[in-house]
Amino acid sequence: MTKEKLLLLDGNSLAYRAFFALPLLTNESGIHTNAVYGFTTMLQRILEEEQPTKILVAFDAGKTTFRHETYTEYKGGRQKTPSELSEQFPYIRKLIDAYGIKRYELEMYEADDIIGTLANEASTQDMDVIVVSGDRDLTQLATEQVTVYITKKGITEIEKNTPAFIAEKYGLTPQQIIDMKGLMGDSSDNIPGVPGVGEKTAVKLLKEHGSVESLYAAMDTVKASKMKEKLVANEEQALMSKKLATIFTKAPIDITLSDLAYNGPNEEELISVWQELGFKSLLEKSDFTVQEEEQAPFDYEILEEVKQEHLKDVMAVHLELEDEHYHTCQQLGIALTDGAKTMYVPFDLAAKSDVLRLWLEDATKIKYMSDSKASQAALKRAGIRLAGVEFDLLLASYINNPALSGDDVATLAKELGYRNVQANEAVYGKGVKRAIPAIDALSEHASRKAFAVWSLQPKLETLLKENEQFELYKNLELPLASILGEMESEGITVNRATLEKMGQELNDKLIVIEQAIYAEAGETFNINSPKQLGVILFDKLGLPVIKKTKTGYSTAADVLEKLKPEHAIIEHILLYRQLGKLQSTYIEGLLKEIHKEDGKVHTRFQQALTATGRLSSTDPNLQNIPIRLEEGRKIRQAFVPSKEDWILFSADYSQIELRVLAHMSNDKNLVEAFREGMDVHTRTAMDVFHVSADEVDSNMRRAAKAVNFGIVYGISDYGLSQNLDITRKEAATFIEKYFASFPGVKQYMDDIVQDAKFNGYVTTILNRRRYLPDITSSNFNLRSFAERTAMNTPIQGSAADIIKKAMIDMDARLKKENMQAKILLQVHDELIFEAPKEEIALLEKIVPEVMENAIELSVPLKVDFNYGATWYEAK
DNA sequence: AGGATCACG
DNA sequence: ACGTACGTGATCCTG
Numbered sequence: 001m002t003k004e005k006l007l008l009l010d011g012n013s014l015a016y017r018a019f020f021a022l023p024l025l026t027n028e029s030g031i032h033t034n035a036v037y038g039f040t041t042m043l044q045r046i047l048e049e050e051q052p053t054k055i056l057v058a059f060d061a062g063k064t065t066f067r068h069e070t071y072t073e074y075k076g077g078r079q080k081t082p083s084e085l086s087e088q089f090p091y092i093r094k095l096i097d098a099y100g101i102k103r104y105e106l107e108m109y110e111a112d113d114i115i116g117t118l119a120n121e122a123s124t125q126d127m128d129v130i131v132v133s134g135d136r137d138l139t140q141l142a143t144e145q146v147t148v149y150i151t152k153k154g155i156t157e158i159e160k161n162t163p164a165f166i167a168e169k170y171g172l173t174p175q176q177i178i179d180m181k182g183l184m185g186d187s188s189d190n191i192p193g194v195p196g197v198g199e200k201t202a203v204k205l206l207k208e209h210g211s212v213e214s215l216y217a218a219m220d221t222v223k224a225s226k227m228k229e230k231l232v233a234n235e236e237q238a239l240m241s242k243k244l245a246t247i248f249t250k251a252p253i254d255i256t257l258s259d260l261a262y263n264g265p266n267e268e269e270l271i272s273v274w275q276e277l278g279f280k281s282l283l284e285k286s287d288f289t290v291q292e293e294e295q296a297p298f299d300y301e302i303l304e305e306v307k308q309e310h311l312k313d314v315m316a317v318h319l320e321l322e323d324e325h326y327h328t329c330q331q332l333g334i335a336l337t338d339g340a341k342t343m344y345v346p347f348d349l350a351a352k353s354d355v356l357r358l359w360l361e362d363a364t365k366i367k368y369m370s371d372s373k374a375s376q377a378a379l380k381r382a383g384i385r386l387a388g389v390e391f392d393l394l395l396a397s398y399i400n401n402p403a404l405s406g407d408d409v410a411t412l413a414k415e416l417g418y419r420n421v422q423a424n425e426a427v428y429g430k431g432v433k434r435a436i437p438a439i440d441a442l443s444e445h446a447s448r449k450a451f452a453v454w455s456l457q458p459k460l461e462t463l464l465k466e467n468e469q470f471e472l473y474k475n476l477e478l479p480l481a482s483i484l485g486e487m488e489s490e491g492i493t494v495n496r497a498t499l500e501k502m503g504q505e506l507n508d509k510l511i512v513i514e515q516a517i518y519a520e521a522g523e524t525f526n527i528n529s530p531k532q533l534g535v536i537l538f539d540k541l542g543l544p545v546i547k548k549t550k551t552g553y554s555t556a557a558d559v560l561e562k563l564k565p566e567h568a569i570i571e572h573i574l575l576y577r578q579l580g581k582l583q584s585t586y587i588e589g590l591l592k593e594i595h596k597e598d599g600k601v602h603t604r605f606q607q608a609l610t611a612t613g614r615l616s617s618t619d620p621n622l623q624n625i626p627i628r629l630e631e632g633r634k635i636r637q638a639f640v641p642s643k644e645d646w647i648l649f650s651a652d653y654s655q656i657e658l659r660v661l662a663h664m665s666n667d668k669n670l671v672e673a674f675r676e677g678m679d680v681h682t683r684t685a686m687d688v689f690h691v692s693a694d695e696v697d698s699n700m701r702r703a704a705k706a707v708n709f710g711i712v713y714g715i716s717d718y719g720l721s722q723n724l725d726i727t728r729k730e731a732a733t734f735i736e737k738y739f740a741s742f743p744g745v746k747q748y749m750d751d752i753v754q755d756a757k758f759n760g761y762v763t764t765i766l767n768r769r770r771y772l773p774d775i776t777s778s779n780f781n782l783r784s785f786a787e788r789t790a791m792n793t794p795i796q797g798s799a800a801d802i803i804k805k806a807m808i809d810m811d812a813r814l815k816k817e818n819m820q821a822k823i824l825l826q827v828h829d830e831l832i833f834e835a836p837k838e839e840i841a842l843l844e845k846i847v848p849e850v851m852e853n854a855i856e857l858s859v860p861l862k863v864d865f866n867y868g869a870t871w872y873e874a875k
Numbered sequence: 876a877g878g879a880t881c882a883c884g
Numbered sequence: 885a886c887g888t889a890c891g892t893g894a895t896c897c898t899g
Contacts, residue, residue, distance in 0.1 A: 624892075657890095
């Protein structure tokens with residue numbers, strides 16, 4: 001075994017050094033990063049050069065230490081730590097944790113004392129010790145075993161203080177460094193020493209007498225001089241100074257050397273911290289991404305025929321797909337494992353195997369999978385109706401922590417410390433080099449995934465149960481996955497001809513507007529380029545600059561809206577933008593997504609993506625089809641039922657988020673408003689403006705509505721002022737009046753932020769969690785954002801819980817009633833169905849009934865509905 | 876690849 | 885005093 005090497009870092013001192021050595025760097029979110037950056041580069045270098053086996057970073061704990069008992073002025077008169085530095089300490093701690101390095105601080109003691117104590121302890125064992133600090137005092141710890149590294153010139157150079165080095169430099173032993181300081185003092189720590197004695201004198205005296213004590217013992221022999229008078233006059237002060245400068249090596253620490261083992265960084269975590277801080281150069285230099293995981297050998301078999309004996313009652317199953325577009329991509333193969341034997345079946349064989357198909361369709365045969373919805377949809381295309389999924393790694397991992405990104409098995413597994421599976425990128429390649437690998441690599445990759453799912457199932461279920469989230473996962477998300485899969489596979493019919501006709505008309509209009517803009521600008525340019533547009537508007541036409549972005553002038557709609565009276569071009573640009581958006585995103589974009597085979601679009605609902613528990617929709621996104629402006633709303637005319645004499649039926653929750661807020665805050669006034677079936681915005685206006693219901697005009701209601709939105713988002717006066725285009729002060733008054741009228745809401749908002757600070761997370765009605773690590777950040781921006789999130793997430797997330805539950809109940813009810821009606825889409829607070837006309841009456845009864853009773857709140861839920869021959873008409 | 880913009884709830 | 889509304893996805897431009 002190689003000799004142990006202990007690295008002891010003086011966290012505070014190194015952070016200070018780095019801070020003052022480097023210019024004030026900031027990252028994208030405006031946090032200063034120079035101290036963290038300097039600290040990191042220094043740490044990287046030392047790790048590389050020294051290869052320590054144990055590490056500790058020590059920090060100073062509080063302001064007072066035991067030294068203050070000796071001398072209350074200790075470290076007095078110091079400049080307060082600059083806020084640009086103090087805001088970096090949380091990141092330094094985060095970084096150290098990501099490295100897997102232990103850190104420690106102790107009340108009443110300084111980092112020096114922790115380091116001294118551990119260095120001392122290590123010296124009793126056969127261990128090399130390296131101490132790193134920016135503070136020269138630490139050199140007193142140097143021995144044959146302990147080398148003290150002191151940073152020089154900021155942090156770029158290091159001076160290695162061994163006893164020999166110190167002897168050469170000062171002619172003193174390391175212990176005499178303390179005496180030296182006792183005599184000369186230290187202005188930065190406010191240690192007085194003997195006035196008039198500097199380094200030279202101190203060294204000379206110590207060479208002659210050995211120590212402060214012996215110097216005073218031998219004072220009689222010293223020749224009378226000014227210096228002697230000073231020494232005599234300050235004897236007590238010299239002895240006290242020495243005492244203050246002495247590092248205490250018997251601090252009552254409760255860690256031992258064996259706690260300090262260093263096993264390398266948690267790469268995921270480190271990369272994420274570096275990304276957060278914007279350390280691009282370090283990310284590029286690091287070999288983390290290219291580093292191949294050392295793969296343990298893996299045993300599996302490629303089947304040439306699937307036999308009954310291969311298939312067990314409980315197995316992990318992985319359907320390997322060509323890419324994430326599971327409605328269109330090629331299915332490559334199926335891997336199966338029962339933990340003992342792992343098998344791979346090429347998909348062409350699987351598709352032909354009745355044995356395998358029957359097993360996959362058998363709900364009593366239990367399957368553990370990851371992203372079962374993707375598999376369900378891709379199998380359906382091959383005529384296989386997947387059933388019996390009892391575990392889904394993707395969903396379990398998402399419920400456990402929705403912040404974790406990755407959706408492939410390797411990423412999910414790695415987050416749980418399981419590494420015997422490769423990233424898709426490593427097997428398929430990326431960018432233009434991406435290709436389906438040969439059968440041996442492909443089959444092993446898929447097999448390892450199945451095995452990973454098998455291995456992680458117990459662990460995740462335990463984690464979920466510990467957090468009381470197993471119900472949410474098993475009874476909500478898992479069955480929902482199957483329903484969403486059916487919705488996606490069913491798809492919604494889009495009338496190509498309708499879109500193409502709209503596209504033609506739009507195109508004609510766009511050409512006219514484009515010419516008008518060029519004429520008004522006096523030249524042609526790319527209207528879609530904010531940069532070029534900015535030059536035209538603000539430089540050439542000299543319009544007033546209202547807002548700027550990072551990259552230049554802002555030309556966003558709210559800015560242009562204010563510029564409307566200034567120039568005729570503005571209106572044209574706004575119209576060009578509006579129509580251009582419709583053309584590119586909703587006409588051309590949607591046309592590209594229509595499947596030739598069935599004339600439908602098949603979106604993918606991302607079920608494990610949002611931080612709040614909502615779904616999202618991609619390829620195409622069917623959750624942001626225009627509705628607010630009439631021109632855009634017409635796009636909905638292209639969405640039609642799949643069969644003749646069918647209709648589209650749309651049902652949406654009225655004010656679900658405010659109802660959730662009423663329920664959770666239990667605010668008397670808000671609860672009463674909903675129980676009495678009042679218009680909540682009108683009610684808010686009455687309270688805020690102190691008027692009666694019939695005195696509320698449209699402007700008052702509009703303002704009240706904005707306040708209600710603000711409340712849901714985690715209000716700020718600035719945000720509200722921007723939204724309503726009023727002054728901050730006026731906005732603040734609104735908020736004040738709102739809270740006076742709805743004190744329960746105010747109480748809830750305060751409580752939820754407190755809860756989040758205490759727990760580190762917030763929860764929804766069905767116990768969905770969102771962690772908010774920034775809630776205790778010293779960075780104002782980050783903390784404020786986390787606070788607003790703490791207020792908003794339980795509301796948005798609980799609304800998501802409710803509609804998800806409604807979808808499950810709805811699916812069951814449609815089956816129970818033997819209906820042909822199908823749920824096609826979910827748009828956060830709205831469900832869209834298609835059904836034969838004959839079922840309209842029944843839908844009108846059961847849809848609101850099921851949705852309104854999905855979850856019982858202390859206020860009623862209300863559902864509005866409509867139907868028609870197109871989505872446009874179902875309003 | 877990231878920013879700006881804009882579509883939705 | 886600090887600088888903002890919460891949650892998404894698609895398209896276009898630019899470096």
